[in-house]
Amino acid sequence: MQIFKVGGAVRDRLLGKPVTDIDWVVVGATTEEMLAQGYRPVGADFPVFLHPKSGEEYALARTERKSGRGYGGFTFHASPEVTLEEDLIRRDLTINAMAEDDQQNLTDPYHGQRDLEDRILRHVSPAFAEDPLRVLRVARFAARYAGLGFTVAPETLELMRQLSDSGELEALTAERSWKEISRALMEDQPQVFIQVLRDCGALKVLMPEVDALFGVPQPEAHHPEIDTGLHTLSVLEQSALYKQPLTVRWACLLHDLGKGLTPEEEWPRHIAHEHTGLKLIKAVCERFKAPKDCQELALLVGQYHTHGHRALELKASTLLELLQSFDVYRRPQRFEEFIVACEMDARGRKGLEQRSYPQADYLRGAAKAAWEVAVQPLLEKGFKGPELGEALKRERLKALKAYKDAASA
Structure with missing residues (x-):
């Protein structure tokens, strides 16, 4: 049995960023061996276990094969014979397909470290195109790391474009899509998420209402940027800055x-x-x-x-x-x-x-x-029910008129 730290924890350590969540992969083990060591099973679709002390997730090395539409359309195979390289190749981006042992010795079969240094978001293998959720994930990573100069590799953007045109995005569940969208909107540059989705044709599939704003002009006197789509991206950018x-x-x-x-x-x-x-x-x-x-x-x-x-x-x-x-x-x-x-x-x-x-x-x-208008004096005057509501409304209107007069004085 060999245990490796994988994915985001390795990526963020190499980037010098704080490591929050740690994912582990176990090579050369069976479910029975994991249970015997006190690990608790939690995976419904494939063998994932919670560490008996830390509670962190440990997954058996596995391969996957496309078997249907959408994010869930896969069959998984986990066995002691699955190698670390076979497990890593099923991941989305090269920067997420690295592993390290407890001595921080790096396993990097798909050149993720080189892409980190070159600031490139690149898919690991053609199997990337089998999972439509990856379109959203890559756009989210682009939003997260735009400040560090990361861009999406042209060949990866082309695969994302093919996925967008294939109809596969429509097979995504609302829950999975919202999870990615909401996380992306909370990144440092959420406007990049929307721009990347637009660049690969996914925005017109997922949010045609937003995509339709690009190319629509506004009065230059109020909107020097003119284009409504660009304005929307700028508003989103400001919301993140603040x-x-x-x-x-x-x-x-x-x-x-x-x-x-x-x-x-x-x-x-x-x-x-x-x-x-x-x-x-x-x-x-x-x-x-x-x-x-x-x-x-x-x-x-x-x-x-x-x-x-x-x-x-x-x-x-x-x-x-x-x-x-x-x-x-x-x-x-x-x-x-x-x-x-x-x-x-x-x-x-x-x-x-x-x-x-x-x-x-x-x-x-x-x-x-309006909030400071007191209710008690109106109750003392005998107002109740709908009449109280109307009296309260009249008093609030008086207070707002006084406020407006004072503000304009």
Whole structure:
């Protein structure tokens, strides 16, 4: 029995990055031998075991063969005869197909270390094209390591293009796709993930609503970058620079989908794109079964982001309606995420990345003014039920009018 550290732990150590998760592969062992040493089985499809003390995962060396469509369409073979090189060749990228023993002696049959040094994301073997999930994984790694200068090898991008054209991407489950998408959006440069998907034709398969934004012009006075797709990438980039949570990043990606529906004869204006985009945002969220908080914020940002930009001009009654739409009194955090999504949208414009955004503090102040209206005096006046709700609304409107007057004084 031989035990090797494999995959990301080896890659990140060689890159000088922190190693968080460690994967182990066991060569020359049987299931019975692993059980006899106290390892606990957890793998449903192939032999994976938990170490009796550390709880880390140890997998028997295995080979795999394509047997159906999609991510799960494989049969696996694990036996003591499977070599380390045979196990490594089934992996996606050369930089993930290295192993080392407990003395840090490197096993690198597919030149992953050379590709690390050359900053290349390259597939290990033609079997790469058998697993459609790898299109998303490579794009995610591109987003993670773009800051270090990594790019996708042309021949790997071509395989990704073939996979995108084959119909295999449509066999991916919503759960698997969302897992990769959500992880990619939380990388340092999530806009690279979207760009790589577009470069290989996967974006038009997975998110045609986002792909449709590229080539759609906007008024240059507000959008010096002009192209709506490039603007979307810039907004996503800003959301990462400002370390925003997944909910905000997802909303930033989808906020302008309505502009993809504007007839060409109306370009570069996009009247009512906030409303026309809602059905597209909903469709994308449902396609990937995005978590409820991501769905809710994306829809709200899509509908109201132009309200955010015009916050200082809004009537007090419109401000009140905006606050109520967000249920701001019970869910203040969601309104805060809306505010920062609007700010990312404002900053995601060529040459305007450092612009100030006074609307943010203005909206926070408006929410505070409405929130501070006390209920108790209204109860003491005998208001209850629907009448209490109306009275509270009137008092909040008064407070917002006073806030607006003070802000403009």
